Amino acid sequence: MSGGVQPSLEGSLLPLSELRASAQSNLLNLIDRRPGRKVLVLDPKISGPLALVANIGMLKEHGIEKLYHLEKNLSVADGTTREVVFLVRPTIANVRLISEQIIEAEERSAKRREATTIHFSVYFTPRKTVICERILEECGVLGSIQVDEFPLWLIPFDEDVLSLEIDSVFSDVTVEGDLSSLYDVASAIVQLQKVCGLIPRVTGKGACAKVVSNLAQRLALENDLAGSPQPTEGASRIHDLVLIDRSCDLLSPMCTQLTYEGLVDEILGINNGLVEVPAARGAPGGAEPQQQQRRGRRVPLNSSDVLFRELRDLNFGSVGPKLRNKTMHMREEYQDINTKGFSEVHQFVKKLNIMPVLDRHTELASLIQEKSAMDEKFLRRLRCEQDLLDGRGVDQACEYAEELMFLERAPLESVLRLVSLVSQVNGGVPKKHYDALRRGILHLYGYRSLAGLQRVQGSGLARRHEGGRNAFPQVRKAYRLVVDEADDASPTDISYVYSGYAPLSCRLVDAALRPGGLEQDEAARLIPGPQFTFEQRARGAGQGGEGGGDGGRRTVLVCFIGGVTFAEISALRFMGSQGGLDVNFVVMATKLINGTTLVKSLM
């Protein structure tokens, strides 16, 4: 399984494969610091993302013999282990668990009067923090262990997608008022700027975006990015940075994504670039071992898969015909094969390589088809969402939510997602429904859900309508969020990704790239949060670099603080592929999300 999981990154505009290679060597250097055979204990939250950077074989070559996930009552000390390496996120809970491990191991070795003790190394990623060291100190273990950091800020998910994979950003910032993760975002941007040079134009919308841009500016100053050598024009250069605070567009993630990749994520869930295809749809042939059959197959989804690259951004409705076309084409060629010359046959055989991929996607697409377009409930939900976006059906949606709970006992996240959608389009859930829904949730899912409910409220996802004007209709009009005559099969506008709704976040990006940026975008004032645009220039940078577009397309880094959905990424890719803007997008996010995972992160 090694290697196949990671996207090739060859075609990236930014030096992402170098980024990945340096992360790899960083990690291996950390591991090599201690001699001999080692046990690696991983934070479950980073083991997935880490697979996008390093693979098991690589770790084994460097002496990692066993791999555990950090959890309660884990016992790494089995008597033969001499070296234990922890690699974790710098959270208090993790540090507590590590301390317990260390203390337990020390007590045990003292009891057995073992001469040699275990040596522990703790590596925090992306950086070690004062708090963590303090807690290690309080637990009395700091002195006997080695602590350092593994600066893995950005994890490349694809040629044009980078993620920090910190899922707590949205909840930390909106609910706890803890802005510490924004510093991580800024650090990641600066890390990128160290490779790609100072980004000359920065624009953004939202309170968090403002904070991040201030921080990044300051960090750039401290690192003297303006004075360090800039990469030559054209080569791995970023021209624009657009910062979008998720809080400015909570609506889009609440809608069901309708692109191929988005829908796969909604229905099966894509984690760290992998989708798990249920085993019931068994793989062809009995080549795979039994165990894997039961667990389902994990299929990597990234642009190294040529067919997926073609399909991922399409509206799901056009995936079927496309696949059918491909298959037909193959068959026609096969039938013509008798009349062909030797070299043409060779060409055809080469093309056969795509067969397993074609097969895989046909299988995946039919599975998705069954669970979406052929599913009454799915369609009903979709209708309800589209009515809401059109500005009708608030009451019906609330009643539907009640039915979801009491009749279907849908998962809490699914219910909250619908309630949030109502709240977003209506400027709050109507009073008469709000308390009933809240009570309903407590009655159905138990009173212990109260805390989660409060956090959803605190995050701004859902709230009670307290009178006042609802700005959404104006925003919808100003940004043409709802497009009626959209042809999903041959789209002319990004609204195809939600079959008729254009994600606000992407419209903001579009506005950001117009002259003047978001700062001078009047419509953006309808959305709460500051908007800004500024230019920064490296010392000694030639004036000729202005705009950067003399001949070449501009590269735009769009940073979503609080997460981005696959449908939004598809929309940006579509914007890039259309002539109008003449830009290439690279997306950076704190986490790849969908509405359900976003709500879950608050629970």
Add this chain to the structure above:
Amino acid sequence: MNLSPAGEWSACGERFYHKKEVYSHVGGPTPSTSAPKHPNQLKRMPTPLYEYRSACARFGGPVALIRDETILLEVGSTYDPNQTIHIASMNGEVSGRFPWKENHVSGSGASTGAPKQVRNKGKLVNFGWTSSLVLLCVDDSGSVFQYDTQGELLRTHFEALSRYKLGSRSNNPFGDDHEDGVEDLDGGGGSDLVVTHCEVWDEGCVVIAIERDPQTGQRISRRCFSLLCQSGGGSKESAHHQGGFLQCEELKCPGLEAGDIHAVCIAEPLTSISGKLEVFLAVGDSIFVVDAQSCERQSVDKGPILLMSLCPNGQLLAAYAESGDLLVVSTDFTQFLTEFQTSQEDEPDQLVWCGVDSVVMRWEEELVMVGPYGDSVAYNYDDSVILIPECDGVRILSDSSMEFLYRVPDCMVEVYRPGSTAPGALLYDARQHFDNQTARADENLRQIGEELEGAIDTCLEAAGYSFDVAEQKRLLRAASDGHVFCPSYPKDKFRDSCESLRVLNGIRDASVGIPLTLLQYQALTPQVLVSRLANAGHHLLACRIAEYKDLGIDRVLHHWARQKILKGDGTTDQELCDSIVEKLQRSHGSSIASVASYAFQRNRKRLAAMLLEFETRVAKQVPLLLEIGESQRAIDKAIESGDADLVYYALFYVKQRISLQDFLELVNHRPQASSLFISYCKKTESDSLKTVLQSMGRHEDIASTTFEEILQETGHEDAAQDPAKFAALVSGLQRTADLYTFTKEHAFESRACMEYAKLLKSQRKLEDSQTHTRYTGLSVAESMSQCVMLGNARALQQLKSDFKITDKQFWYLRIRTLAQAQDWNALLELANEKKSPVGYLPFYNAARERGAPNSVLAQIIRKISDARSRAEKFAAIGMVNEAAEAAAATKDQDLLTKIRGMAGTSVNSLASNAIEGIRGKFHGSG
């Protein structure tokens, strides 16, 4: 016409040597005994030199002088009881002086707060310079004192060898030295160690001591130690204010029985055979080579060796034997290269190498240089001199001048030797002829022909070796002439030579006094040169050179700023701050914080605070602000930075130092700090959380914290098993409900808590009445489902009314429960009970999803009031006749067609007939 420089050369065998005066008027009058009243009064090096013991640094560094106590005092001059050590640079300018004999107070400087102890320095055994220009002075008790070029004491190690004493309490030869700079007084005990010899080299010194019995005073043994001077934290350049730590290692040593030690010389690890530090000891009749592991005896025929010197490349050893012979031996003692019989009766005062191939000996008024083949040259002097070996020659410091004696390099010989017809000489001559406008210029050039490139090389190289600017110019012009005719000659080479010469001429200037040759400059590296210049106070020149060589001027500026603070007692904080900031801001990326930190160390707290205002790196600013006690500003700066980690750092720092009350007051006004602190408290379940929340008046947070606490304390399992815990949970919930009433907006939460308590009580009651069933832990809806399953209609109604479950919700709940249980009879019963407030579609959907038989579904479908959906549902379960009937009722043509389509071919003719019939009727009426 200029005189050829070759006129000043002297031949020694086939080689030429040149003794060039670099600086004149070096020495000054003998210093008076009283301390100088005015700094300008005694700026010159003291003379006569023969009265002084000296220590000279390599690479044109300073010389340290102390009056030799063994020499009688001249009548009329006064005795200096302090034994002042003077430090002078090569141009004779004194850069610092300090009294050796002075009761030393340990813990000097602002950096250490150790209790002050008064100790006496012993007799100075020897002193010398390390490569980072730290003067190491070693006294006979084994104490090591480190001074900088200004005579400032950097660090003291009292009795650095005490732990090695026999019978010492801490007899741990592997332990490191104390790093606080001051040894324990009582660390010794046991025998006495008296230092007899000491030799300083680039990285430290080697000390030889005699061990005596404290009672009898008898000599027990001789021991040898290597003390390594590690620069503490900083690099070589920062040694100015950061004397190094000492690391001690014992070396092997020939015993007392071998005889007395006549001479010591050190082979540095870089050039020694073993690659480790080796010490050559002339003991008795032999030479011993010792290191940490071994002590090898090398016998030398000529008997006792009195003086030794190692060649700069470490391959040859020059030794002067008692017999008056000078021997040159390879360091592995396999080859005896030169033997030279001196005519003097006494042993020489000094024996040094000049470059790598000749040896210079000094007697009182005569210098004798011996070349590799036994040829010699003698130079006579009126006054006393000191020889300072360099890598490519020897410096001769006399009372009046500083000269440099070196072997004339081949390139110069080629150019200047009378009658030379080498290409270099021809090119040089060509230029002369050109200037004199004679045609021979061209002739010369033609004669050089193919060898032009070599000729240019030669001239450039010679220019590099020349000390005379005019001569340099002539050589460069010659080279440049050649360059015109040789377009392929690399431009860089020419430019590099000129650059190096510019730097060299700058530092050779008498006012600077660092007379480096090109080779020395290359060996020293420009970086080290720049920091040496800064240390010597030539900041402007250092900056210029650093900028010229593109080295970055940060270090120089920082050094300058520190000096400014050190010496700026008279100036106000504001003036100092302004001038420092003005300069430092010119260099981007230089850290003002380190300067501020220095100001703080120098007790200029206000200046430190003012400087910190200009630091752009918050991560450096905050810790120092905290240190100087500006907690509020530190916290504000940390918050401004947005780096939560820094805020935490500041908060923890402050919290440890003030009371919780004061701390909370400090934090309360800063929402970002307080939310961070609360977030920390929440995650660490800190006891102080509620106190903190209380003080901030965040009632809703107190309530939610209490709520979570209660739930965590008592799980459902506990509550079900243990009546006491159950009671605690219920009362806790009531308390939480009360807490929520503090704020108007949280009425919902308050009610929810009350309801939760009520639910628990109802569930307990249910459990009491029906044994063997568990309700605790279920939600309201789940409890009701359980009642439905158990057929407990009374309890069900009770729960419905207690928790105000609406009819709709109630029906949904029952439909789901029954369908899930696949209890179709009960479901039908419910459908027939009374008119459903939610219609009958939910019945149908739930039943169908759970796989109800068609008979059940049909019964449900009949109850659906809307004909259209009735038709669709009938069709969906394949009951076409019924579907058609229902469709007919809608009078919808399309629907009928659709149903016909759905019926397809599989449907029996009866059904299709029926449809046709209905259609017909329909048409007829329409």
